[in-house]
Amino acid sequence: MRVRLETRLDYDFPERVESLLQIEAAVADDQTVVEERLVFDPPVQVTRRDDPVSGERRVAFTHQGRLAIAYDAVVEIDHRDMALAEAAQHPIAELPIDTLPYLRGSRYCPSDTFETIADQKFGVLKGGARVAAVAAWIAGHLEYRIGCSDARTTALETYVQRAGVCRDFAHLAITLCRASDIPARVASVYALTLEPPDFHAVVEVFVGGRWRLLDPTGLAPIDGLVRIAYGRDAADVAFLTIFGKATMVAQSVTVTAV
Structure with a gap:
């Protein structure tokens, strides 16, 4: 495309x-x-x-x-094959070195406080299946609402208020994945068909041997995303x-x- x-x-x-x-x-x-x-x-x-x-x-x-x-x-x-269902989760010792920083908590993604929540919600699921479950839970429990968050809002606040914009959806998905020992990072992108048009925040997760794009908001097709930058959270990709x-x-x- x-x-x-x-x-x-x-x-x-x-x-x-x-x-x-x-x-x-x-x-x-x-x-x-x-x-x-x-x-x-x-x-x-x-x-x-x-x-x-x-x-x-x-x-x-x-x-x-x-x-x-x-x-x-x-x-x-x-064309991007971003299928998650069969993508395996890697033991920490087998992860590429450059993925390790994306296992730890960051300014907007306090993943250490979400470990129990992630285990309770997603049980024994691993790898891509767990990421897909995280995305499905966010889609079913968060409302996309402009104006309910700002540049200081963290994933914890988004989890509590159950609403936000693209960066909030991305931060919560990243936090739940890192709490599940899955490397995850934010990506700033241009997005085809996004309404209203704007810069967009999505997620990349490392499962099945490579980084895979995921849009927790479901507002834009993966094949219509143009990557600008990636980082630990939104502070890295302004x-x-x-x-x-x-x-x-x-x-x-x-x-x-x-």
Whole structure:
């Protein structure tokens, strides 16, 4: 599948500050950037801070005043077999070293407090079957509700109030998987057919020998996701990190099939 991305950001920086922008499609085995364009108005000097290991692409810049950022791209997405049912769970000793950080709790995913809850709810299920059960439980018990959470909301608060947006769904799924000894991480993506269009947060779990994408909200097809970045939780994948103050004037994300 081939999709077109159109992202527009308009910010006002009252003081001269540094920022880190992460909105470009990542380099990955299951997606190819066919063409792209990143434009700043007014023009600013940028320093690339790409990660050759993760494939994440980002730029650092310094600016004061109004700034409009436009990112346009066409990305080819390969077919993704993300079946969970037969995907085995790995003993800790057999996990690849780079998956180990995603077994531990993080700022928004206090998995150590969910171990008893995970065992009670998902019993003897293991691996992909357990992940599928986690996703089904979230779909049946959480309400997608805009405005009921903010940038400080953790998976524990989402579990209690049983509502949230995509990042809250993702954090709770990650927390329950890590509490089940399954490596899990958040991925920021562009998502085809998402309504309303926006940056989207989904989950990657390591079962059956590889990372597999999962959208706990069920709002977007896996074959229509373009990965931007991944990390322990939302703190690692912000599309714009501002080391100072700024005001968002406008923002839009459009993803269409080509």
